Amino acid sequence: MVARDKEDLSGQQIGNYEIESHIAARKASDLFLARDVKLERLVFLEVLRTTAEEDENLAARFRRRMETVSQLKEPSIAVVSDLDITDDGFPYAVIDYFPGTTLADRLAELNRTQGPMPVIEALELARQLAQALGAAHAAGLIHHDLRPENIMLREDGAPVLIDLGLPIVLDPAAPGVNGPENEMLDYASPEELEGKDITRRSNIYSFGVILYELLSGHRPKLPVLPFDIFPQANMPKEEPLEEARPGLAGETYRLVRNCLWRQEWSRFETADEL
Secondary structure (H helix, E strand, C coil), rough: CCCCCCHHHCCCEECCCCEEEEECCCCCEEEEEEEECCEEEEEEEEECCCCCCCCHHHHHHHHHHHHHHHHHHCCCCCCCEEEEEEECCEEEEEEEECCCEEEEHHHHHHHHHCCCCCCHHHHHHHHHHHHHHHHHHHCCCCCCCHHHHEEEEECCCCCCCCCCCCCCCCCCCCCCCCCCCCCECCCCCCCHHHHCCCCHHHHHHHHHHHHHHHCCCCCEEEECCCCHHCCCCCCCCCCCHHHHCCCCHHHHHHHHHHHCCCCHHHEEEEEECC
């Protein structure tokens, strides 16, 4: 049986998979490290928190999206190798394991040791991430929660989207447009934080916040004076990257700026264009 508190499943078995540890809590699922007891290999398990009986639509969307991901052949998208359902009705996906860490952990390590990521390394990581988003968008998939905590890095530093098959679930308790600290932009796009549908341009906004953080060492800071913030204006309100990290190429500054416009139509139209 799968407990409701999925963070306490170590040693339990789901199908052929014995849970070793809980890795991450998502909006609608939990990610586990598990061992395939038949093939003696490690795998990731993404387990939906809701049974098919409780929410048939959510379970169906989870399966459809994971099936789509399983067809993608993109190095920066994790491989979904199987789909099944637990004995007590929780849908789950089996994802090929690879050793690595999260981008959030990598950024935290850089901040402790050397400061912002080297520019070429940051742009190469961003290029691979944009390619993955382009492949996903072409298949009709929008990432539901694009942020460093949900991006894995292989041992060679290459990024991997491991939760792309998760359905979009809007969080009514989402923070305000300026993020929980009220001093920096949140990774979520303005339209998502306003409760609107997420689009591919929403992903591009989140990508822009991540790239800004890769290059500067922190998320975009907001102006100190409240009257400098005009939510209705089609202009970025964050501290310009030019101030946060001087000396980069003008094209790099334009790249970040054209991801972060508040109005969707002002951003890059597609991840391929980006």
